[in-house]
Amino acid sequence: MKLPMALLSLVLLAPWPAMQARVRLGGVAVGASYSYWGYYSPWYYDPFLFYPFYAPGYYTGFAYQPNMGAVKLQTVDKDALVYLDGALAGRADKLKQMWLNPGAYELELRNGDRRSTQKIYVLSGKTLRVTPQLMEVRP
Amino acid sequence: MKRAVLLLYAAGMLPAFGAGIRPRDSAADYPAHESAGGVTVGAAVIPPAQVRKLFATDLNAGGYIVLEVAVYSDARKEIDLSPGDFLLRSTAGAETARAASGSAIAAALQSKNAPQPGKSRDVSVYPTATVGYESGGYDPVTGQRRRGVYTGVGVGVGVGQPQPPGPAGTDRDRTTMQQELEDKSLPAGKTTSAVAGYLYFPKPSGKARDVYELTYYGNTGQVRLRVPAPAK
Numbered sequence: 001m002k003l004p005m006a007l008l009s010l011v012l013l014a015p016w017p018a019m020q021a022r023v024r025l026g027g028v029a030v031g032a033s034y035s036y037w038g039y040y041s042p043w044y045y046d047p048f049l050f051y052p053f054y055a056p057g058y059y060t061g062f063a064y065q066p067n068m069g070a071v072k073l074q075t076v077d078k079d080a081l082v083y084l085d086g087a088l089a090g091r092a093d094k095l096k097q098m099w100l101n102p103g104a105y106e107l108e109l110r111n112g113d114r115r116s117t118q119k120i121y122v123l124s125g126k127t128l129r130v131t132p133q134l135m136e137v138r139p
Numbered sequence: 140m141k142r143a144v145l146l147l148y149a150a151g152m153l154p155a156f157g158a159g160i161r162p163r164d165s166a167a168d169y170p171a172h173e174s175a176g177g178v179t180v181g182a183a184v185i186p187p188a189q190v191r192k193l194f195a196t197d198l199n200a201g202g203y204i205v206l207e208v209a210v211y212s213d214a215r216k217e218i219d220l221s222p223g224d225f226l227l228r229s230t231a232g233a234e235t236a237r238a239a240s241g242s243a244i245a246a247a248l249q250s251k252n253a254p255q256p257g258k259s260r261d262v263s264v265y266p267t268a269t270v271g272y273e274s275g276g277y278d279p280v281t282g283q284r285r286r287g288v289y290t291g292v293g294v295g296v297g298v299g300q301p302q303p304p305g306p307a308g309t310d311r312d313r314t315t316m317q318q319e320l321e322d323k324s325l326p327a328g329k330t331t332s333a334v335a336g337y338l339y340f341p342k343p344s345g346k347a348r349d350v351y352e353l354t355y356y357g358n359t360g361q362v363r364l365r366v367p368a369p370a371k
């Protein structure tokens with residue numbers, strides 16, 4: 001019985017300033033982060049924003065992340081559009097190197113009537129060199 | 140068209156898995172070819188340099204030899220194929236190896252590079268820094284109202300941190316390697332047309348310049364052929 005009373009008296013007799021509400025604002029953490037989505041504005045409408053029109057990584061330029069594999073495109077057709085699993089990845093001259101998650105992808109290059117389709121297998125920490133040959137496709 | 144494909148699957152006329160590759164025009168286009176029991180088998184050893192270009196999976200480092208194998212059915216006879224029907228023997232050595240499955244190779248290669256548990260003496264140090272603004276409250280010592288910028292530094296220490304996975308060392312890599320090896324392997328199942336694909340064998344002991352002996356034990360008979368090792 002004596003102990004709870006002693007504790008209560010300690011609380012009641014504690015100095016007044018310690019009872020004041022205290023607000024701590026701020027705090028800075030140093031580190032790095034990655035954003036999956038690109039710039040977004042509620043006033044901007046893009047009908048091709050969502051998958052499967054743009055490949056994941058389109059907005060980040062297929063930047064490096066841990067546990068990813070590199071794909072090096074070696075093509076003379078710089079104007080060809082590159083598609084990954086049917087979704088636009090960008091233009092060949094801007095995608096000399098892409099970092100992708102490990103997995104199998106359908107890589108397609110299109111330039112007018114000429115196309116090249118092949119399955120690629122990306123492994124983490126490895127570089128895959130791809131040399132697509134665009135062939136004319138007649139309907 | 141879809142119905143026809145379904146019917147073909149039901150009849151077991153299409154490969155059960157693995158699309159394989161396009162067979163060459165004839166068995167004579169392979170460095171080694173042999174016929175028996177209405178079946179012709181053509182084979183070629185793929186040089187390690189070409190294996191590196193053809194596969195994302197590092198089969199050379201894993202100690203595997205890759206053979207391109209095609210099976211041609213004479214008079215459209217039905218063949219029941221399985222990669223397990225093929226045995227490889229080096230003429231220099233006595234040991235015989237059966238074709239390895241994609242899943243077994245992928246698991247073996249991934250486990251080599253999988254993250255290892257950290258040694259107990261491994262110590263990781265994480266420095267931290269904090270900057271903030273404080274308002275309100277009283278200093279219990281001076282009785283003054285507290286306000287202003289506060290800072291802090293600290294160090295976190297971890298012992299026994301696991302190592303990050305090496306190249307192709309994650310679970311997703313294992314699935315991808317397995318998919319690649321199965322997609323390109325000799326298709327399994329019943330067929331009446333020519334099929335081709337790669338077979339992966341553990342490298343037999345002996346000199347690299349050996350001649351390999353490939354034997355196919357099929358439902359129609361046995362075909363044995365001597366496949367020369369590729370020129371360096």
